[in-house]
Amino acid sequence: MDNISLVLQSLISGISIGCVYGLIGIGFCVIYxxxxxxxxxxGAFVMIGGMATSVLMTDFQLPYAAAAIGAIIIAGIVxxxxxxxxxxxxxxxxxxxxxxxxxxxAAQIVIERMAYILVGDQPKTLPPVSDLPPMMLGGVAxxxxxxxxxxxxxxxxxxxxxxxxxxxxxKAMRAVSINAEAAVLQGIPVSRMLTLAFVIxxxxxxxxxxxLTPTQYTAFNVGVPFAISGFIAAIIGGFGRPLGAxxxxxxxxxxxxxxxxxxxxxxxxxxxxxxxxLFLFFRPSGLLGSTR
Amino acid sequence: MFxxxxxxxxxxxxxxVVALSSAAQADDVFKVGISAGLTGYAATxxxxxxxxxxxxxxxxxxxxxxxxxxxxxxxxxxxxNPQEAVTVYRKMVSSDEVNLFASGCVSAGNAAxxxxxxxxxxxxxxxxxxxxxxxxxFTTLPPAGFEIEKRFEYLRDKTDIRKVGVLHDPxxxxxxxxxxxxxxxxTYGIEVVSVxxxxxxxxxxxxxxxxxxxxxxxxxxxxGLGGTTLTAAKNLxxxxxxxxxxxxxxxxxxxxxxxxxxxxxxxxVASPSQVYEVYPDGGLKTAIGEFLEPWRAKxxxxxxxxxxxxxxxxMLAAKAIEAGQSFEGSAIRDNLEKITGFQGTTGSYDxxxxxxxxISTNPFVVAQIIEGKVRIAx
Numbered sequence: 001m002d003n004i005s006l007v008l009q010s011l012i013s014g015i016s017i018g019c020v021y022g023l024i025g026i027g028f029c030v031i032y033x034x035x036x037x038x039x040x041x042x043g044a045f046v047m048i049g050g051m052a053t054s055v056l057m058t059d060f061q062l063p064y065a066a067a068a069i070g071a072i073i074i075a076g077i078v079x080x081x082x083x084x085x086x087x088x089x090x091x092x093x094x095x096x097x098x099x100x101x102x103x104x105x106a107a108q109i110v111i112e113r114m115a116y117i118l119v120g121d122q123p124k125t126l127p128p129v130s131d132l133p134p135m136m137l138g139g140v141a142x143x144x145x146x147x148x149x150x151x152x153x154x155x156x157x158x159x160x161x162x163x164x165x166x167x168x169x170x171k172a173m174r175a176v177s178i179n180a181e182a183a184v185l186q187g188i189p190v191s192r193m194l195t196l197a198f199v200i201x202x203x204x205x206x207x208x209x210x211x212l213t214p215t216q217y218t219a220f221n222v223g224v225p226f227a228i229s230g231f232i233a234a235i236i237g238g239f240g241r242p243l244g245a246x247x248x249x250x251x252x253x254x255x256x257x258x259x260x261x262x263x264x265x266x267x268x269x270x271x272x273x274x275x276x277x278l279f280l281f282f283r284p285s286g287l288l289g290s291t292r
Numbered sequence: 293m294f295x296x297x298x299x300x301x302x303x304x305x306x307x308x309v310v311a312l313s314s315a316a317q318a319d320d321v322f323k324v325g326i327s328a329g330l331t332g333y334a335a336t337x338x339x340x341x342x343x344x345x346x347x348x349x350x351x352x353x354x355x356x357x358x359x360x361x362x363x364x365x366x367x368x369x370x371x372x373n374p375q376e377a378v379t380v381y382r383k384m385v386s387s388d389e390v391n392l393f394a395s396g397c398v399s400a401g402n403a404a405x406x407x408x409x410x411x412x413x414x415x416x417x418x419x420x421x422x423x424x425x426x427x428x429x430f431t432t433l434p435p436a437g438f439e440i441e442k443r444f445e446y447l448r449d450k451t452d453i454r455k456v457g458v459l460h461d462p463x464x465x466x467x468x469x470x471x472x473x474x475x476x477x478x479t480y481g482i483e484v485v486s487v488x489x490x491x492x493x494x495x496x497x498x499x500x501x502x503x504x505x506x507x508x509x510x511x512x513x514x515x516g517l518g519g520t521t522l523t524a525a526k527n528l529x530x531x532x533x534x535x536x537x538x539x540x541x542x543x544x545x546x547x548x549x550x551x552x553x554x555x556x557x558x559x560x561v562a563s564p565s566q567v568y569e570v571y572p573d574g575g576l577k578t579a580i581g582e583f584l585e586p587w588r589a590k591x592x593x594x595x596x597x598x599x600x601x602x603x604x605x606x607m608l609a610a611k612a613i614e615a616g617q618s619f620e621g622s623a624i625r626d627n628l629e630k631i632t633g634f635q636g637t638t639g640s641y642d643x644x645x646x647x648x649x650x651i652s653t654n655p656f657v658v659a660q661i662i663e664g665k666v667r668i669a670x
Contacts, residue, residue, distance in 0.1 A: 002506075003506075005506075006502055006503065006506045009498075009499075009502045009531070010499045010502060013496060013498040013499050013502065014499075016496070016498075017495055017496040020495065116331065121331065121335040121336060121339070122336065122545050122546070123518070123519030123522055123546060123549070124549070125522055125526070125549050125553075133532055134530055134531065134532045136532060141530065141531045141532045143530035143531075145530070146530075212495070214526070215496070215523075215526055215527075215530060216495055216496065216519075216522065216523040216526055216527075217519035217520070217522035217523055217526075217549075218519075219519055221331070221332070222493070222495075224493075225493040225495065226495070229495075257499045260499040260500060260503075261499055261503065264488075264489065265488060265489040265490055265491070265494075265500060266489060268491075268494075269491075
């Protein structure tokens with residue numbers, strides 16, 4: 001493998017993992033758009049996606065597709081539970097947003113512990129969606145699973161765009177985010193919108209988990225690193241912008257890959273956090289501009 | 293309640309007797325403290341280690357304990373985190389007043405707590421590498437070079453591969469092994485063409501693996517615990533890489549899905565207990581068999597490797613206590629240093645004042661999982 005191929009291969013690797021970060025970042029955007037809350041339990045939904053699919057396939061002998069759908073439903077239920085049991089009581093008491101954000105972090109830890117108790121600590125994985133060898137373009141390998149992630153992400157972004165801009169429910173969710181009191185006066189059921197936002201976000205997280213687990217392992221404690229990467233992706237892209245989060249994720253993945261290639265793995269997080277700081281200093285609204 | 297003086301005196305006497313007898317019972321128990329990563333990256337191995345210690349304690353207690361004194365295990369989760377390890381060590385020293393530590397594989401945590409434990413004059417028998425000041429610490433871990441040398445031997449004797457990449461995590465034990473690999477490779481006619489690091493929570497290792505492949509490596513020597521072995525295997529497959537993956541010791545439960553991904557391109561260093569059925573007869577196999585009987589009765593076919601070393605830690609302590617006829621920390625330490633020719637489940641232990649890492653003969657083999665069965669690689 002020559003130097004150009006190595007750079008291209010690293011670029012492809014960066015884009016592949018970046019798509020995952022972007023997909024997780026999109027989950028952050030959905031809740032943020034509906035409530036203004038940054039949900040740090042998002043990583044737990046990613047973990048549930050991979051873990052629940054694996055458990056449903058191995059312990060309950062469900063086919064891949066049925067297990068994946070089951071996992072998405074489970075994540076949706078957990079998302080609703082987080083909203084009802086953790087966020088709603090605080091929301092009703094009009095506490096500061098940062099309190100709710102901290103509460104979601106606590107929820108992340110609780111979900112992680114429950115997963116550990118229920119399914120143990122052994123790493124698990126999923127088979128690739130299509131078990132094909134990588135596409136070889138010159139000396140560069142393109143992993144088929146990454147194409148699945150890319151395609152799914154683009155479909156989700158398009159669907160969310162349509163949902164938030166054209167549907168009554170999507171518009172209502174955005175209205176709640178902009179001004180909850182005014183939304184109530186307009187007859188929008190705010191609490192239902194909030195629940196729906198958590199359910200959608202949790203399901204998106206689970207989809208990310210299902211798509212990425214075939215490329216690596218999953219375990220009860222994988223959620224936090226993914227949540228951090230997804231959060232950075234969302235900030236880089238412009239918080240609340242699904243397409244921005246996706247582009248931000250790819251930028252993050254590519255920066256990390258190039259840092260590993262040129263400077264060594266020790267600089268991977270340095271590069272990621274430097275990129276985050278650059279955006280916070282010089283363009284806090286992100287690539288596409290924040291929704292607020 | 294008690295209307296007469298006699299009644300009051302009788303009640304006070306009963307209370308005193310009960311209290312004294314409880315205190316005496318508490319004194320009678322020999323407490324073994326375990327700082328273990330029950331969660332976090334070391335969870336798989338440290339939980340096994342901890343269960344191995346408990347199995348040894350149960351076995352000894354069933355025989356009446358050590359010199360008639362029963363043993364009790366106090367286990368604390370350090371979450372595979374060195375800072376947390378210091379906290380749990382402090383708790384076990386000051387609150388639980390443990391008599392001996394049989395702690396897990398989080399090297400940095402054991403090293404960080406070692407000065408405090410030494411100050412309290414409590415011997416430590418560890419799963420991990422020894423801390424810098426090892427006056428009170430002993431380890432059941434074979435020297436770091438053994439795992440490396442076995443893999444180099446295999447590559448030299450059984451393959452044409454002469455260039456390798458080393459992929460390691462940032463733990464002290466992995467760094468030690470990485471240094472050994474760079475140092476001894478040439479003596480096996482092998483060149484380390486690339487050394488790459490990763491973190492235990494990394495989601496992708498394909499850039500590191502691509503760099504190794506570009507450098508001409510024919511095999512990846514992975515050093516480190518946890519699910520990243522599975523990530524490395526998946527990444528190799530996604531890259532369409534022909535490189536072999538040779539990993540360090542790990543729980544077989546982690547290896548099984550890796551073998552499903554890479555098949556016969558996957559090799560690992562195995563301890564004798566992991567290949568017990570196919571291991572040659574002898575003292576080592578007998579010692580493993582003595583451990584496996586209670587282990588399998590309780591845990592079935594769960595990986596016995598780290599648990600067997602946890603077992604060894606207690607048996608070494610028992611041997612030292614019986615030799616010195618004393619439960620005092622300093623006596624246990626002194627008599628641990630005098631142990632020679634002790635047949636454990638990972639090898640024969642020969643300790644001395646200068647040598648607190650007792651295993652000096654390489655017990656490992658290179659193994660594979662073919663059709664779900666663990667085999668010594670041919």
